[in-house]
Amino acid sequence: MKTILVTGGSGLVGQGIKAVEHKYPTCKFIYVSSKDYDLSSMKDTQKMFETFQPTHVIHLAACVGGLFKNMNNKVEMLEKNLLINYNVVKCCHESDVQKLVACLSTCIFPDKTTYPINETMLHNGPPHDSNDAYAYAKRMLEIQCKAYRENFGSDFQCVIPTNIYGPHDNYHLEDAHVIPALIHKCYNAKSENVPFVMRGTGKPLRQFIYSEDLAELIIWTMEHNTEPTIILSVPEKDEVSIEYVARLIARSFNYHHNLRFDTSFSDGQFKKTADNSLLASKINYKFTPIEKGINMAVEWFINNYEIARK
Numbered sequence: 001m002k003t004i005l006v007t008g009g010s011g012l013v014g015q016g017i018k019a020v021e022h023k024y025p026t027c028k029f030i031y032v033s034s035k036d037y038d039l040s041s042m043k044d045t046q047k048m049f050e051t052f053q054p055t056h057v058i059h060l061a062a063c064v065g066g067l068f069k070n071m072n073n074k075v076e077m078l079e080k081n082l083l084i085n086y087n088v089v090k091c092c093h094e095s096d097v098q099k100l101v102a103c104l105s106t107c108i109f110p111d112k113t114t115y116p117i118n119e120t121m122l123h124n125g126p127p128h129d130s131n132d133a134y135a136y137a138k139r140m141l142e143i144q145c146k147a148y149r150e151n152f153g154s155d156f157q158c159v160i161p162t163n164i165y166g167p168h169d170n171y172h173l174e175d176a177h178v179i180p181a182l183i184h185k186c187y188n189a190k191s192e193n194v195p196f197v198m199r200g201t202g203k204p205l206r207q208f209i210y211s212e213d214l215a216e217l218i219i220w221t222m223e224h225n226t227e228p229t230i231i232l233s234v235p236e237k238d239e240v241s242i243e244y245v246a247r248l249i250a251r252s253f254n255y256h257h258n259l260r261f262d263t264s265f266s267d268g269q270f271k272k273t274a275d276n277s278l279l280a281s282k283i284n285y286k287f288t289p290i291e292k293g294i295n296m297a298v299e300w301f302i303n304n305y306e307i308a309r310k
């Protein structure tokens with residue numbers, strides 16, 4: 001039986017793994033959050049490995065946030081993430097963990113690049129200035145895993161998800177990613193019977209993956225993948241505009257008649273298209289259509305409003 005330790009177990013992706021773990025009866029999953037161990041402390045991290053003696057590790061824990069949090073907390077985004085990643089990877093090595101799957105993000109790719117981005121392009125130029133602290137800390141995680149592979153033959157791999165959404169997200173109105181922030185905004189607008197106002201034109205394009213789909217793909221990576229680094233994303237053809245997503249959210253709330261766009265706000269990057277052909281060459285995965293995923297995410301938020309992170 002594999003003992004799989006999931007760091008960041010209380011978060012969006014960690015809870016996605018919890019929701020699908022019953023499909024993997026030969027694995028025992030252990031979930032930890034910052035309330036159990038502060039992984040920016042080496043002492044805490046060592047204690048966690050001694051306690052659980054994992055054979056496998058899925059490393060999700062990170063200081064994560066949207067544009068605003070990334071721009072205003074650069075020291076924390078850099079230092080906390082560097083420390084967390086350094087400690088977890090080193091302890092995986094010292095505890096003879098058989099396999100580590102560590103989580104990166106498509107938002108750490110070079111700012112100036114051609115599209116679609118693929119696994120070979122991660123270090124080809126500086127990231128966008130707005131999230132450089134987070135991005136460089138994450139890029140170092142990839143370098144650290146590569147170094148362990150090369151020096152010690154460790155089976156330490158990285159996965160690169162695109163934008164994720166689903167139950168248990170962070171719904172903070174300023175710090176959150178676009179889908180949870182829009183869900184919370186639409187909830188408030190409907191409660192107060194005021195327009196649901198979206199910042200920007202809604203024209204930018206994104207690939208969104210449902211958290212439980214990503215969870216299954218991360219476990220597939222743990223069990224079957226041999227690539228050192230792999231993008232986990234819906235295909236390019238499933239890229240949608242933010243406007244389309246806002247309309248789906250408004251429709252889920254039955255509030256689509258009252259959606260407005262405030263174009264005085266800037267749009268951010270127009271697109272960040274990722275190429276999932278490496279993944280598609282290895283597994284024929286049926287992704288949850290975004291229309292269904294948004295309905296499930298909205299329903300979860302409504303039913304769990306009191307406990308949702310916001």
Ligand SMILES: NC(=O)c1ccc[n+]([C@@H]2O[C@H](COP(=O)([O-])OP(=O)(O)OC[C@H]3O[C@@H](n4cnc5c(N)ncnc54)[C@H](OP(=O)(O)O)[C@@H]3O)[C@@H](O)[C@H]2O)c1
Pocket residue numbers: 007008009010011012013014032033034035037038039040059060061062063064080084103104105106161162163164165168169170177
């Ligand atoms: N969300 C996205 O759209 C997205 C996109 C691409 C990649 N990713 C990556 O996917 C991974 C999971 O993201 P997520 O969205 O699930 O994040 P999340 O919901 O914000 O959860 C973050 C997790 O990390 C834990 N954590 C934070 N600081 C910690 C510390 N010092 N010590 C121990 N644990 C700590 C949190 O614990 P507490 O709950 O106790 O704070 C929580 O369990 C991250 O590596 C992220 O970079 C996310």
